[in-house]
Amino acid sequence: MQRIEQGYKVVGRHYYGNLYGCRNRKALTDPDELRDIVVKAAEIGNMTLLDVKAWKIGDGVSVVAIVLESHITIHTWPEYDFATVDVYSCGSHTDPEKAFNYIVSRLSPERVVMGAADRSLE
Numbered sequence: 001m002q003r004i005e006q007g008y009k010v011v012g013r014h015y016y017g018n019l020y021g022c023r024n025r026k027a028l029t030d031p032d033e034l035r036d037i038v039v040k041a042a043e044i045g046n047m048t049l050l051d052v053k054a055w056k057i058g059d060g061v062s063v064v065a066i067v068l069e070s071h072i073t074i075h076t077w078p079e080y081d082f083a084t085v086d087v088y089s090c091g092s093h094t095d096p097e098k099a100f101n102y103i104v105s106r107l108s109p110e111r112v113v114m115g116a117a118d119r120s121l122e
Contacts, residue, residue: 012119015100021110028078045099
């Protein structure tokens, strides 16, 4: 998804994926650990963190971070060792791919199916 961003009115990069066989089972059930992961991911992606909320849903967790440039989310299903991750950011100064990859590294999945979308406006 590399592109020359100069001259674009809006730079938008969106990385999302399904993480299968997550070996960090503690993180899949721990709202505090997932919150910490998202905070660090925002920092690594050079995003301005505005707020983070985490909810325990059954055995799983949902975390939503609002960043000035857009959002980061993680939703987990520990009973299946499964998580979904979404990192979307506007602004050429950010690196949502780095943020996404950091989250993947922390959850240690056996397999990742990642997608990427260019949501820029020329």
